[in-house]
Amino acid sequence: MDVLADALKAMRTARPRSARAEVRAPWGLRFPAFTGTTFHVVLHGSCWLLDGKPGEPGEPGEGRHLRLGPGDVVFLRRATEHVLADDPASPVRAFEPEEVGTDSLGRLRLDGPGEATVLLCGAYLLDGERPHPLLAELPGVLHLPAGAHGRLGRLVDLLGQEFDDPQPGSDGVVPALVDAMLLYILRAWIAGRRDVPGGWAAALTDPAISAALRDIHSEPERPWTVAALAARSAMSRTVFAQRFTELVGRPPLTYLTWWRMTVAARLLRESGAPLAVVARQVGYVSPYAFARAFRREYGISPGRYRHARS
Template sequence: MSAFAGLLDGPRARGAFLIRSILEPPWSLRIQDRAPLTLVAVVRGSAWIVPDRGAPGTGAASTTSGASAATAVPGTTAPRTSAATAGTGAIRLGDGDVAVVRGPAPYTVADDPATPPQAVVQPGGCATTPAGEDLCEALDLGVRTWGRSPDGPAVLVTGSYRSPGEIDRGLLAALPPLLVLSSGDLDSPLVPLLREEITKDAPGQEVVLDRLLDLLLVSVLRAWFARPGAEPPGWYRAQRDPVVGPALRLLHDNPAHPWTVASLAARSGASRAALARRFTELVGEPPMTYLTHRRLALAADLLREPGSTVEAVAGRVGYASPFALSTAFKRVYGASPRAYLSDPSPGGSA
């Protein structure tokens, strides 16, 4: 398994928040649900996404593919759109475009960047007025659908992962705060299919929607990394490096093996020093640090399987004992494996 395939194998939505929004202008939704990752697809009309530039991390480059973006977003080359969007980092989504927003920083989705928020989406998915009054019942339009009128010209489908544990942390770290893929670059039937399935109330429908959200995320990211002029992260480019590529594949194919830099170097046909230097330069961290993070990400996923124990998972990801896994897990994730299972949103980074 390649490093890229390994990361894309990570998304595992579990009871994801999915909603269809039918909106009439002027409309503006302030999103502060603290979701680690959210997909927003425009299935009719258009929308603007405005990052909260006062929040940590949102000043980083947002990336677009065929969408209209304000020049204030560092690293983009789209023409200036208007005085209203200058300096906001706002990005316009057209019919069929999909945005991926990395949390937990808040952001706004609106018909126009200048429209003040009329509703605030809170953790858990319920909406309130900016003053805190509940809007869930007032905006209810049926199964997983909300808005003020069923005939609104703008229709969005939104899916949010509720927990960081549902997505590989390496994948989260590789993504910009906001990326947009145009409909022309996403050759997939998944958005129309999700649009149709989101309003069904059939047995097991939550599982169907979870899997569709995972598939859509994988499809969007695969297309985003493959687009012309893409600037993928170092680990993605490193897969084709004659020295680092073989080492990455070894780590992903058999993460439980007792690897050392020396054994990786021998299997990769390079000296220990050359591999360590090249790996750190391209991937952004030393080989053994990368392996630790990979093992712990796998452990976090395996721990959620029914009947899993810390002891069994420790052996599957390369730790000699449950204690060794728990120590490493707590150092990186900020909580023991058992505490993580009860609340998979502690501090720590991988």
């Protein structure tokens, strides 16, 4: 079980969206806020990431400007309102998602007399009710310069080729590459935090704690105990519990319950399985016990949750 991929799978609510924007100076695009995360890649040329409105610490906020060059990737943990422009003084117009349609190879063109910039702009639609704690540790704006992360750079090159020269099957290739890019972005961030003690980046690279996370993610239905998880990690119960809590941010069984409810919510959204079946798949013999646990986490019953999202 790949914990990172599994966590992202549980949070996704729809396919990622992306579009190629070819713009000529002077230009400016204001992107609206929405539930999820967003990214921009500079395929050719350069631009500025500007504030849409004041934000929280570490996020786009009043007075924040970031220069982006060819091959740069910028990831916004929360899709707050923001602006891309060729120059901070350029006029700004609203970006309307309807302009590029719902096709995987969406396109936007803005003509002007100046230099051209080609961007790949995209969004990951995630469940805002249950953001994984891993995402909460990310900076509001993560800037990954060109050339600093080899595999991510090669993926960016592939995406640029698919947009510049679509081939049979591109409509299936692009969403898969955009999906993969989120994992590559997170990998790059984790690699940059190898020397930072604590947190999810450390949890995923700690042999004992990552093994316990894999156990929980691969078999959430098992009646896990702290002792059982510690034994499989070859650690004492006390040391394991302390280490797990330090890195993951919550005790082992608290995280187990949180993950079980996250999986249950996905099953309720995406399948028509009876509640008793969903309950068993996340470790509850009794549907009533499952319903009580679900209500504690979400504030509503599993049945009402499913109906509201159908």
